[in-house]
Amino acid sequence: MIRIHEVHKNFGNHIVLNGISFEVTDNEIVVILGPSGTGKTVLLKIIAGLIKPDSGSIFFDGKALDQMVPDEIYELRKQIGFVFQGSALFDSLTVYENIGIAIEEHTNWKRGKKQERIKQILEIIGMPNKHRLRPKDLSGGMMKLVGIGRALALDPPYLFYDEPTVGLDPIMKSRITELIITFRDRYQKSGIVVTHDLESAQLIGSKLYMLKSGKIQKISTIAKEKYE
Ligand SMILES: Nc1ncnc2c1ncn2[C@@H]1O[C@H](COP(=O)(O)OP(=O)(O)OP(=O)(O)O)[C@@H](O)[C@H]1O
């Protein structure tokens, strides 16, 4: 479980986050909505430990991120899959290599095991024959799928998605929304989804929050069962 406690972040005299607190319990996906430029990406990166807050703390299963020693932070990195806004794939690498980045960085797996896992991921994201392509050969939706596959590589318990469906056609939107729901229900992934897409937000999230003017507010609790 993740607890976010009184997080503040300014850039110069621009106050972006002004005391943010909420929790993500196990097997739960929290959705964060909010206008553009309001600090959603900054918040998500702070929770994942990619940006430091000015004050406040993030706790993973009760352990404060800012108290962790480098080894613990390294371990935590493996526990979090991050799907970046705009996918952030490496242009010079193939789909296969992009998906394998975390495996290369964090494991000593033998070639066979690596191949097996990447093949499995290609199946999960529905791109079994696209492993040789490079980002320039992919549609926006496929790039998102590869970004999701990359986040999933080490089977982390937490998945953070930054705008996973933005700019996609309705079919791709529902495909990605369904994947996120599958990860939640079948693989028990917890996490946070930042989105502007209210329809997908309502399907995915057990709690919805609005981030605005540096503050976060719960906007409703949606019974999951209602949408299944
Ligand atoms: N490294 C930085 N230095 C200075 N300002 C920054 C930095 N990163 C973000 N900001 C500012 O912080 C604010 C929040 O940015 P952020 O990217 O989190 O917004 P967002 O809610 O994700 O927007 P969008 O919906 O467009 O993705 C913006 O005003 C942005 O310009």
Ligand SMILES: [Mg+2]
């Ligand atoms: Mg953003």
